Amino acid sequence: MRTGDYKQSYGELVALIDSPPVWLWSAVLLLALIAAPYLLNSYALSFLMIILITVTGALGLNILTGYTGLISLGHVGFLVTGAYAYAVLVSKYHMPPLVGFLGAGVVPALASLIVGAPSLRLKGLYLAITTLAFSFIINTVILEMRWLTNGARGIQVQRPEILGISFDSDAAFTYLCLAFAALTLFATLNIRRSRVGRAFVAIRDNDTAARVMGINLHAYKLFAFVTSAFITGIAGALYGIYLSFVSVEGFPFLLSIEALAILIVGGLGSALGAVLGTILIVLLPEATRLVFSLFSAQMDATFATGAQELKSMLYGLVIILFLRFQPRGLVGAWHDIKRTWVHWPLRY
Amino acid sequence: MQYLLQLLISGLAIGAIYGLIAMGFAVIYKSTGLVNFAQGEMTMITAYIAWTISTTVSGNVFVVATGAILAAILLGLIIERLVMRPMLGEPVFATVMVTIGLAVILRSAINFIWDAYPHGLDIGMGRGIMHLGGIGVRTGQIAVIATLLLLLAAIWAFFRYSKVGVAMRAVAADDRTALLMGISATKVHALAWAASSVIAGIGGVFFALSYDLSPAMFQLGLKAFPATILGGLDAVLGSGLGGLLIGITENLAGGYVGSGVKEVAGFAMIIVVLMVRPFGIFGERDIERV
Numbered sequence: 185m186r187t188g189d190y191k192q193s194y195g196e197l198v199a200l201i202d203s204p205p206v207w208l209w210s211a212v213l214l215l216a217l218i219a220a221p222y223l224l225n226s227y228a229l230s231f232l233m234i235i236l237i238t239v240t241g242a243l244g245l246n247i248l249t250g251y252t253g254l255i256s257l258g259h260v261g262f263l264v265t266g267a268y269a270y271a272v273l274v275s276k277y278h279m280p281p282l283v284g285f286l287g288a289g290v291v292p293a294l295a296s297l298i299v300g301a302p303s304l305r306l307k308g309l310y311l312a313i314t315t316l317a318f319s320f321i322i323n324t325v326i327l328e329m330r331w332l333t334n335g336a337r338g339i340q341v342q343r344p345e346i347l348g349i350s351f352d353s354d355a356a357f358t359y360l361c362l363a364f365a366a367l368t369l370f371a372t373l374n375i376r377r378s379r380v381g382r383a384f385v386a387i388r389d390n391d392t393a394a395r396v397m398g399i400n401l402h403a404y405k406l407f408a409f410v411t412s413a414f415i416t417g418i419a420g421a422l423y424g425i426y427l428s429f430v431s432v433e434g435f436p437f438l439l440s441i442e443a444l445a446i447l448i449v450g451g452l453g454s455a456l457g458a459v460l461g462t463i464l465i466v467l468l469p470e471a472t473r474l475v476f477s478l479f480s481a482q483m484d485a486t487f488a489t490g491a492q493e494l495k496s497m498l499y500g501l502v503i504i505l506f507l508r509f510q511p512r513g514l515v516g517a518w519h520d521i522k523r524t525w526v527h528w529p530l531r532y
Numbered sequence: 533m534q535y536l537l538q539l540l541i542s543g544l545a546i547g548a549i550y551g552l553i554a555m556g557f558a559v560i561y562k563s564t565g566l567v568n569f570a571q572g573e574m575t576m577i578t579a580y581i582a583w584t585i586s587t588t589v590s591g592n593v594f595v596v597a598t599g600a601i602l603a604a605i606l607l608g609l610i611i612e613r614l615v616m617r618p619m620l621g622e623p624v625f626a627t628v629m630v631t632i633g634l635a636v637i638l639r640s641a642i643n644f645i646w647d648a649y650p651h652g653l654d655i656g657m658g659r660g661i662m663h664l665g666g667i668g669v670r671t672g673q674i675a676v677i678a679t680l681l682l683l684l685a686a687i688w689a690f691f692r693y694s695k696v697g698v699a700m701r702a703v704a705a706d707d708r709t710a711l712l713m714g715i716s717a718t719k720v721h722a723l724a725w726a727a728s729s730v731i732a733g734i735g736g737v738f739f740a741l742s743y744d745l746s747p748a749m750f751q752l753g754l755k756a757f758p759a760t761i762l763g764g765l766d767a768v769l770g771s772g773l774g775g776l777l778i779g780i781t782e783n784l785a786g787g788y789v790g791s792g793v794k795e796v797a798g799f800a801m802i803i804v805v806l807m808v809r810p811f812g813i814f815g816e817r818d819i820e821r822v
Contacts, residue, residue: 255625302803305810308624309567309765313757314806317799320754324796441632448629493640500640503633507626508618 199377217362221355229354235466236361237422240368242446242458244415247372249444250453251381252408253388255312257440258299258319259416262292264435265322266417267424271339272332281344285421292417293410295322300409304402319440323432338431341424361422368415372455375411384408388453438496445503451513460514468502469495537667539787540780545673545742547779548680552735553756554763554771555687556728561765563700563724566624569631570611571732572753573638578604578733579740579749580646583653593655600737601730608729612722620718639750648747653740676738683731684772691768700724704766758798762805763814770814 220232245259269291274284299318303311326333333339343352344360351357375381383404386394395401424430442465450461472494510517553575560568568574582600589595615634619627661668691697702710703720711717739752759778763770778798786794805813 255628302807306806307810309628310761310806310810312628313567313761314803316754316757317796317803320799321796321803324792328790328792438636441636444629444632493644496640497637497644500633500635500637503636504615504630507622507630507633511622511626 214366218359221358226354229358231466231470233354233358233361233426235462236358236365237419237426238446238462238466239365239459240361240422241416241419242443242450242462243365243368243372243455244412244419245443246447246453246455246458247375247384247415248408248412250447250458251376251384251388252405253391254303254405254408255308255444256315256412257312257444258315258317258322259412259443260435260437260440261299261315261319261322262296262413262416263420263423263439264319264326264430264432265292265295265413266420267430267435268326268333268339269417270421271341271424271430274344275339275341276332281346284344285418288417288421289414290417292413292420296409296413297406300406303409304405316440319437326432336432338429338434341428341430343425343428357425361426364418364422368418369455369459372415376455380404380407385453438499442499445499447513448503448511449506449513451515454513454515457513457515460518464514465499465502468498472498534666535787539783541664541667541669542673543780543783544677544776545670545779546783547759547776548676549735549739549742549752549775550756550759550778551680551772551775552676552683552738553732553752554759554775555683555768556732556735557756557760558763558765558768558771559687559728559731560724561760562704562768564616564721565704566627566631567765568728569628569753570635570638571728571756572750573635573642574604574607574611574729575732575736575739575752576642576747576749577607577638578729579653579736579745580642582737583651583740583745584646586653586655591655596655597737600733604729604733605726607733608726609722611729612725616721616725617718620721635750635753639747642750643747646747650744650746653737653745655741670742672738672742676735676742679734679738680772680775683734684769687768696720696723755798758802761802761812764812767812767814770812774813 217232221229224232241259241263244262245256248254248256248259266288270281270284270288273279273287274281279287299315303314306314327335329335343350343357345351346360349356351360376385383394383399386397386399387401387404387408391401420435424434427434446461446465447458448461449464450459451457506513512519553571556571556575557568560566560571578600581603582596585599586596589599611634615630616627619630660671662671662674663669691701699710699715700720700723702713702715703717707717710720735756736749736752739749755778756775759775760771761774762777763772763774765771778801781801782794782797785797
């Protein structure tokens, strides 16, 4: 029985999905997600919205960090650029929302060329720090360009109406997020199996070797930056609409860390990993709160007063524990379980 | 002219603090090959501990200084032993992400243990104002510049002449060969973490003396990044000097252009520098083989 990713032919390597049952599971999941807005209460629905928006952003970062191996600590910069591009176009200049979403993708993509170009010569940690610098510079630029962005006051954003369909209600907006998340998932899976995606992975694994094989490092690195920023920008626009208010404070630096945490916890370089990681990281604070409240009312009170601190402490702890004990993330754990299930009681 | 000199001197003072923290980065990078993203948080914890000592035990300068240094050593050793040592041999990305996780934990722990309000660290000195040729300077600002210069000299001598310093350079250059030569890499790493924690902690305490203690202090770590990148991650002395450069640049940009620009002047500067020299001004170029 097949138990792992054993690719035996070239066709298998570029297949969208490994095995037929996955299509079935995906269809079931999609149906469940379509039914969800009618079944969930508004509290649970807000988590679903956040998960779908975060998945979109995490998949965007996954192209850059997971596939191409370029560490970005400044992805919140693209997120906030996307949100502002949408807010300025739609709220300020009254463009149709579709144009807004397009702008939310294109503007960060252009910005990524600015940060991507100097990054071509940089590697590893130097690159991480340049992207970090970029996200701080973006924040300052936004605060200084008051005529366009209202500076620190931020911009109010309405839920959009696209092609005559209003996405004003939570359920409708969830569908919009679902559409974007599904589209992004499909797109990134396709990028991964295409010529471009395999070039990305080659660069990640050994860039000098990839170059010897005839891969144009500069072009592909820039392309990774642009695609990643495009997707992240759209996630930023969705997040801005979800918050119904776009401001620099709405996009704290911690989001960059959170995004990397999602990739690590899920499994770096895997689209499935980005999805699983998102679900875990988004639901982690809520799950912890539930566990705490089970224990005692007093612990619940501690959690309520120091909730923000405990929440971020958990992020840190989860990142460290995963890197220490399961560096391949949830996807790696899933592969291990599958293998154990088939081979038990043998170890291999 | 007066204005320019004033900007230069306060730039040097804040730059010396950046320089100290940047040296903390460089010491760890030089001996373990990783960037410690929790440096700002470690700086901050030492400053908070110094403040706690000064308010609860004694405000005496020597008591506070000794306590803070001991606490910083302990902090560095604990982090190395509990968090970093198990990650030995893992890829750089993983170990660096661990320090990011650590930074997040420490930052929230500070808010959790102490409070979110600013405090002044008062040990009876450092806040007095001296007049140098008509320019008012705080004694603390003079002291931090002097401390940075002294430490630079001491560290240069340490890496150049002491056996331990040479061992640290050996581990950084090639840890396997160093191991074969009988150098204990774990001891060197522990020493590096303790030393880095102390050097950065001194910067933190001086910052608290001249300005204020607040939960936003972890940003000092981010501000010191440009300094250490400018100097070169593997250049301890270069990082100290890079700090002075960044401090002056920031202050001049803030004084003549605008306060928004002041915040990012350092970051803009490193992007420019890295485009020209991707390994910093004083850093060494890596040679890679496939």
